[in-house]
Amino acid sequence: MLRKPLLLAARSRACRTVVERTPLTRAMVDRFVAGEALPDALAAVEEVTRDRLVTLDFLGEDTSDLAQAEATVTAYEDLLAALGEAGLADRAEVSVKLSAVGQFLGSDGERIALDNARRIAEAAKAVGTTVTLDMEDHTTTDSTLGILRELRQDFPFVGAVLQAYLRRTEADCRDLSGAGSRVRLCKGAYDEPESVAYRDKHEVDRAYVRALRILMEGDGYPMVASHDPRMIAIAGRLAADNGRSADDHEYQMLYGIRDEEQKRLAAEGKRMRVYIPYGTEWYGYYMRRLAERPANMLFFARSLLTR
Numbered sequence: 001m002l003r004k005p006l007l008l009a010a011r012s013r014a015c016r017t018v019v020e021r022t023p024l025t026r027a028m029v030d031r032f033v034a035g036e037a038l039p040d041a042l043a044a045v046e047e048v049t050r051d052r053l054v055t056l057d058f059l060g061e062d063t064s065d066l067a068q069a070e071a072t073v074t075a076y077e078d079l080l081a082a083l084g085e086a087g088l089a090d091r092a093e094v095s096v097k098l099s100a101v102g103q104f105l106g107s108d109g110e111r112i113a114l115d116n117a118r119r120i121a122e123a124a125k126a127v128g129t130t131v132t133l134d135m136e137d138h139t140t141t142d143s144t145l146g147i148l149r150e151l152r153q154d155f156p157f158v159g160a161v162l163q164a165y166l167r168r169t170e171a172d173c174r175d176l177s178g179a180g181s182r183v184r185l186c187k188g189a190y191d192e193p194e195s196v197a198y199r200d201k202h203e204v205d206r207a208y209v210r211a212l213r214i215l216m217e218g219d220g221y222p223m224v225a226s227h228d229p230r231m232i233a234i235a236g237r238l239a240a241d242n243g244r245s246a247d248d249h250e251y252q253m254l255y256g257i258r259d260e261e262q263k264r265l266a267a268e269g270k271r272m273r274v275y276i277p278y279g280t281e282w283y284g285y286y287m288r289r290l291a292e293r294p295a296n297m298l299f300f301a302r303s304l305l306t307r
């Protein structure tokens with residue numbers, strides 16, 4: 001019931017102002033976001049990479065300003081250089097939202113996003129790590145996959161997220177299940193219409209398993225991005241059925257969610273990667289985390305009422 005209004009609020013400037021000005025928001029955000037600046041992110045990477053791998057997201061999305069897109073690219077270049085200097089690049093990669101690097105900047109947006117993503121991929125290559133393109137709402141899927149294809153010609157290590165709730169995703173999994181292809185499969189976090197997406201939770205779960213089966217049966221590198229114990233158990237069985245070793249697939253969860261389970265899977269010898277967001281543009285990311293779990297919202301509401 002709360003999911004739709006929260007996802008609408010995630011894109012509302014007015015709601016953003018209210019949420020950002022609420023004093024207690026900060027403490028809530030800290031659960032999901034590693035901090036605002038590069039040193040905060042590096043501290044989280046140091047801590048998490050003791051037993052897990054990480055992917056870092058410099059927060060930002062829907063950029064309508066060329067200078068902001070440029071600043072985002074610079075932030076990723078600085079981050080990657082810092083990971084290299086700290087000797088962490090073998091355990092840390094980056095995740096990029098193309099809308100943060102210019103995808104929506106008018107008719108030139110796709111070209112700008114491609115050029116900017118190339119710069120980030122170049123910086124990743126220089127320190128020996130990888131880049132994964134996040135997937136945003138369904139209106140961007142074709143554009144994002146088109147940019148992925150272009151990027152992979154020069155940077156074959158670039159991977160992408162596919163969202164199981166989209167009806168098209170099984171076909172996209174088939175296209176992207178070849179050797180060298182890295183696909184992060186998630187359920188999907190946006191409010192999508194019935195015409196393009198499954199909206200019932202059980203239907204989404206079934207779609208996730210079908211998509212996962214295609215990826216596990218293929219020759220690529222599946223990245224199982226879910227906190228759902230059933231999906232994780234099924235992924236383990238599909239990996240074993242397809243003769244995959246612990247090194248040729250991995251599990252991924254978000255920073256601040258099911259931390260003990262992350263550690264348990266890593267201790268079992270599984271490749272476990274944590275998605276760590278940082279930066280000042282946390283609003284949209286934070287609202288999607290509230291929308292995913294009503295308990296997060298109730299906790300937030302209670303803290304507002306008891307101020």
Ligand code: FDA
Nearest residue numbers: 134135161186187188189225226227228252253275289292
């Ligand atoms: P589900 O929502 O069914 O949750 C299963 C269980 O996990 C819950 O019962 C609860 O215990 C726990 N849980 C899940 N969400 C929680 C939360 N917010 N707070 C506390 N507990 C929670 N989406 C997208 O559209 N584009 C993208 O690029 C990405 N990228 C991405 C990367 C990675 C590494 C992950 C793990 C996820 C994403 N997502 C994403 C988000 C994804 O689409 C999805 O919304 C969430 O992962 C929740 O789905 P689950 O598979 O965890 O299942």
